[in-house]
Amino acid sequence: MKDxxxxxxxxxxxxxxxxxxxxxxxxxxxxxxxxxxxFFRTVPEIVTVFFSECAVLKIWYEYHADLLDGYLFxxxxxxxxxxxxxxxTDLWERIVPNRILLILLLFGFLETGFQGVKDIDVxxxxxxxxxxxxxxxxxxxxxxxxxxxxxxxxxxxxxSLLLGLILTGEYVVGTVFYGxxxxxxxxxxxxxxxxxxxxxxxxxVPFLYIGLIIxxxxx
Numbered sequence: 001m002k003d004x005x006x007x008x009x010x011x012x013x014x015x016x017x018x019x020x021x022x023x024x025x026x027x028x029x030x031x032x033x034x035x036x037x038x039f040f041r042t043v044p045e046i047v048t049v050f051f052s053e054c055a056v057l058k059i060w061y062e063y064h065a066d067l068l069d070g071y072l073f074x075x076x077x078x079x080x081x082x083x084x085x086x087x088x089t090d091l092w093e094r095i096v097p098n099r100i101l102l103i104l105l106l107f108g109f110l111e112t113g114f115q116g117v118k119d120i121d122v123x124x125x126x127x128x129x130x131x132x133x134x135x136x137x138x139x140x141x142x143x144x145x146x147x148x149x150x151x152x153x154x155x156x157x158x159x160s161l162l163l164g165l166i167l168t169g170e171y172v173v174g175t176v177f178y179g180x181x182x183x184x185x186x187x188x189x190x191x192x193x194x195x196x197x198x199x200x201x202x203x204x205v206p207f208l209y210i211g212l213i214i215x216x217x218x219x
Contacts, residue, residue: 007060010077014056015049017081025089025097034092045088048209052084055216071115071122075166076216078107083209086159090205096155101162108166129168136173137164156204163208171215179204179211 019039029035040046056077063073082104086096116123137160145152164172183204190196 010056010060011053014052014081014084018049018085021085021100021103022088025099028097028099029093031093044091048084048087051213052080055080055213058216071111071126074111075108076171078104078111079163079166080212080216083212087206087209090203094203096153096159096205101158104162104166108162126168129170130165132169133164133167133172134161136169137161137176140176152204159205174215175208175211177211178214179208182210183207
């Protein structure tokens with residue numbers, strides 16, 4: 001019974017955290033329409049939060065059972081909440097807010113510190129995968145940033161590095177792979193329809209979010 005109470009809290013907390021953090025970020029938006037935006041009034045927003053809730057169910061049933069997986073569930077949940085929020089800020093404003101990245105960093109440190117106090121052996125088991133995830137994102141996104149001539153923003157790079165640590169190598173590789181694949185397919189499709197040109201930029205985080213959701217479901 002206790003486990004289902006925790007699940008219910010997680011499901012309820014996700015949209016609440018979404019609203020609270022975005023409300024906190026609103027005054028810093030560039031466009032007035034976004035500063036005055038009402039929540040859950042658009043289809044992309046509703047669909048994004050819906051799939052995030054579905055992903056919570058999936059990772060909870062898979063990872064909540066034991067100590068190691070319970071810690072991983074906490075990290076995956078944190079990444080999911082923040083990615084849900086940044087997905088929308090990137091769609092609305094083409095930005096990855098540093099303020100929200102700091103929240104992801106803070107919660108990641110708190111969860112890791114708590115786990116270290118609770119059971120250091122569990123944390124030690126997770127460290128190699130976290131380091132590999134960070135290095136994967138550092139190399140892949142770092143190289144793309146250097147050679148993309150500004151098409152990949154620094155915010156995307158910072159987000160990827162945090163995801164590499166928090167999602168660990170087990171999940172971040174799939175997230176990046178699916179995100180890049182869907183982004184490429186979308187870009188080609190839009191180019192063929194002449195809705196985009198080679199000089200146009202598209203927000204990358206929504207595709208990274210889709211990659212995250214796919215990875216959560218397929219492993």
